Amino acid sequence: MFTDFFYLLRQKGVPVTVTEWVSFMEALHGGYFQSNLNHLYYIGRAFLVKSEAYYDMFDLAFQEYFGGIKTEPLELERVMDWLENPLNRLPKLSPEEMAEFQKKLEEFRKEHDMDELMRQFRERLKEQKERHDGGGKWIGTGGVSPFGAYGYHPGGIRVGGESWMQSAAKVAGERRFRNYRNDLILDVRQTKMALKKLRELKREGAQEELDIPETVDKTAKEGGEIELVFNRSRENTVRLILLMDTGGSMLPYTELCERLFSAASQMEHFKEFRYYFFHNCIYQDVYEDIGNYKRVPTEKLFSQFHKGYKVVLVGDARMAYSELFDINGCIDYFYTNDRPAIEWLIRIKEHFPHSVWLNPTHSNFWGHYTVDTVGKIFPMFELTIDGLKDAIKTLTSKAKPAMVA
Amino acid sequence: MAQSGQGYKGSDDYIASKPLMEIVNVTIALGKPLVIKGEPGTGKTLLAHSISRALNKKLFIWNVKSTTKARDGLYVYDTIQRLNDARFKDKDISDIRQYIKLGKLGQAFMADEKVVLLIDEIDKADVEFPNDLLNELDEMSFHIPELDEEVTAKHRPVVIITSNSEKELPDAFLRRCIFHYIEFPDEEMMERIVKVHYPDIEMKLVREAIKRFYWIRGVDGLRKKPSTSELLDWIKALALGGVNVEKISAEIPFLGTLLKNELDTGRFVRLSSAQGGGIFKRR
Ligand SMILES: Nc1ncnc2c1ncn2[C@@H]1O[C@H](COP(=O)(O)OP(=O)(O)OP(=O)(O)O)[C@@H](O)[C@H]1O
Ligand SMILES: [Mg+2]
Numbered sequence: 001m002f003t004d005f006f007y008l009l010r011q012k013g014v015p016v017t018v019t020e021w022v023s024f025m026e027a028l029h030g031g032y033f034q035s036n037l038n039h040l041y042y043i044g045r046a047f048l049v050k051s052e053a054y055y056d057m058f059d060l061a062f063q064e065y066f067g068g069i070k071t072e073p074l075e076l077e078r079v080m081d082w083l084e085n086p087l088n089r090l091p092k093l094s095p096e097e098m099a100e101f102q103k104k105l106e107e108f109r110k111e112h113d114m115d116e117l118m119r120q121f122r123e124r125l126k127e128q129k130e131r132h133d134g135g136g137k138w139i140g141t142g143g144v145s146p147f148g149a150y151g152y153h154p155g156g157i158r159v160g161g162e163s164w165m166q167s168a169a170k171v172a173g174e175r176r177f178r179n180y181r182n183d184l185i186l187d188v189r190q191t192k193m194a195l196k197k198l199r200e201l202k203r204e205g206a207q208e209e210l211d212i213p214e215t216v217d218k219t220a221k222e223g224g225e226i227e228l229v230f231n232r233s234r235e236n237t238v239r240l241i242l243l244m245d246t247g248g249s250m251l252p253y254t255e256l257c258e259r260l261f262s263a264a265s266q267m268e269h270f271k272e273f274r275y276y277f278f279h280n281c282i283y284q285d286v287y288e289d290i291g292n293y294k295r296v297p298t299e300k301l302f303s304q305f306h307k308g309y310k311v312v313l314v315g316d317a318r319m320a321y322s323e324l325f326d327i328n329g330c331i332d333y334f335y336t337n338d339r340p341a342i343e344w345l346i347r348i349k350e351h352f353p354h355s356v357w358l359n360p361t362h363s364n365f366w367g368h369y370t371v372d373t374v375g376k377i378f379p380m381f382e383l384t385i386d387g388l389k390d391a392i393k394t395l396t397s398k399a400k401p402a403m404v405a
Numbered sequence: 406m407a408q409s410g411q412g413y414k415g416s417d418d419y420i421a422s423k424p425l426m427e428i429v430n431v432t433i434a435l436g437k438p439l440v441i442k443g444e445p446g447t448g449k450t451l452l453a454h455s456i457s458r459a460l461n462k463k464l465f466i467w468n469v470k471s472t473t474k475a476r477d478g479l480y481v482y483d484t485i486q487r488l489n490d491a492r493f494k495d496k497d498i499s500d501i502r503q504y505i506k507l508g509k510l511g512q513a514f515m516a517d518e519k520v521v522l523l524i525d526e527i528d529k530a531d532v533e534f535p536n537d538l539l540n541e542l543d544e545m546s547f548h549i550p551e552l553d554e555e556v557t558a559k560h561r562p563v564v565i566i567t568s569n570s571e572k573e574l575p576d577a578f579l580r581r582c583i584f585h586y587i588e589f590p591d592e593e594m595m596e597r598i599v600k601v602h603y604p605d606i607e608m609k610l611v612r613e614a615i616k617r618f619y620w621i622r623g624v625d626g627l628r629k630k631p632s633t634s635e636l637l638d639w640i641k642a643l644a645l646g647g648v649n650v651e652k653i654s655a656e657i658p659f660l661g662t663l664l665k666n667e668l669d670t671g672r673f674v675r676l677s678s679a680q681g682g683g684i685f686k687r688r
Contacts, residue, residue, distance in 0.1 A: 015576075019580050023437075030435075032431050032435065042424035042428065043431055046431070050582070055586065196532070210485075212484055215485075215488070216488070219488060224491065226488055226492070
């Protein structure tokens, strides 16, 4: 039942899993739900959505699915429609997930007498409809709180922004969690959180962890005289280089890039953090400052930093064909380059196998010749929280060689 | 105060929103851990205290720190003590049991009745920490290899886990939990929260203070927005100081109790004088 709500949630981007759906189903059948939409909204959300970042997607799905329902308790007929809805309208799920889902559903059917459950659910709904109290079958008598009528105030008092009397579909319609979405915002704190995942722990810290097996061993050898042995504590050994595009087309994304930059530089988490700037594309020089005055030969990156450094390049990768492929293609009038930019990019990827490209533009706009080419050299991700997370996953996994040679 | 039979409905010192109450009740009924997230000061930690009081169940608190390991919550085997004791003939060290000390989780499992277990600020620990507790929380049991014994919960405790989302929690962990994000209370709810703390303070003052409070929270670019605790401190200061209600809107006395960051205070004072506001005192 409600199966297509599951698909709708996924379609909207809520990463709900089969496991969660099954425990939701079990709770629903177990009688832990009251048959009113508010209950379904809040409790369903608590079972199916595990981050406020997805609350907005849940709201959208809920609105679309239950939006037509204005009265409470639920309209029996519509509910029955959902209940009887088989696995139709199947949006994208991987074949494996699909198989797992079918399997779980089968298991569920085996364990539970579906017809009986449906009958019970129907009964409960009917009862609720008749009683018209919106109250619970299983907890007390319908939530009369020690604070009097709060939550059931005839005027529909709002409780902590979490309204109960208002129809849940309307609450969902307010989309209060819009600003929590991961694919829209990237604030400094969130960025820091994502960057924290960028780590490799090695024993390099101070000697402060007691090594028990060694201690026992040594002590035994000393004939019982206690000899404490300490280990170095584990430390993050990640060294990071950030290379950022300050070209004109990047202007709309300045703030976004600044946030990434300030998050990375505020982190006391890396073993080493370096940053350089470039203008549209990388040639024989990069710059220490945003204004591109203090030149550092790109060559120096290779001599100064070993291949263990992780490199994050940030830019829209969108430029004229000549800027990427031609000698003297650099857009700056006074700058000449005797090697085309693409060679420099490939050298960077070859020297630093752990490197990725973050693009502040939406991936819908990546269908451009230079963007495609750069994307073949460096794994490219959107500069959003989700993109950043994927990028970091790539950085911490085994490096793949560049696809363009 | 609510009776256990009727489920959780808040307690005399804690205002729970209706959705939160319902979620807590489902959590208790199903024996699943409940993960609570929300801005600082939205009553995450207090919730577990409230459940414990309202349902009259003992509370075990496991405060998580950056160095906390999952094992610490289960048990600690004090090998050093044993090693030390081994040097003296008068101690019997053959009984390992005396060197095994149960952690908070272990204690909650061993309790003779259903208890509440608060795992506070789980996000402070290493990112892998929650994953190390998957089985323990799922099956509510763990193994002590030193004794070759299984510790199994006699009664599934009510597990409340709080997070400030300093780090994100692993998906595998969250899948096994029920989740709720506590929204920052709106003005009406805030009024009720203030009332449970200071039932005797004049309502007019409370309302005015709350109004100002939300206005200050709305100021752009504050580093740290004042939270419920700061509001409570402020109202107390206002009441004790015998501040006249009209004065609250005119000059915001004791601004320092609300804004603790110098930069914020500076920013706020500048902004409000630019808007032609009154004179603000920092203390
Ligand atoms: N719903 C509430 N009812 C009563 N008091 C509340 C409520 N919410 C917050 N408070 C007050 O705010 C204070 C802070 O609450 P608490 O420590 O539980 O917040 P928290 O969410 O755990 O914050 P942090 O993230 O900083 O740990 C409490 O001591 C209490 O005085
Ligand atoms: Mg707390």
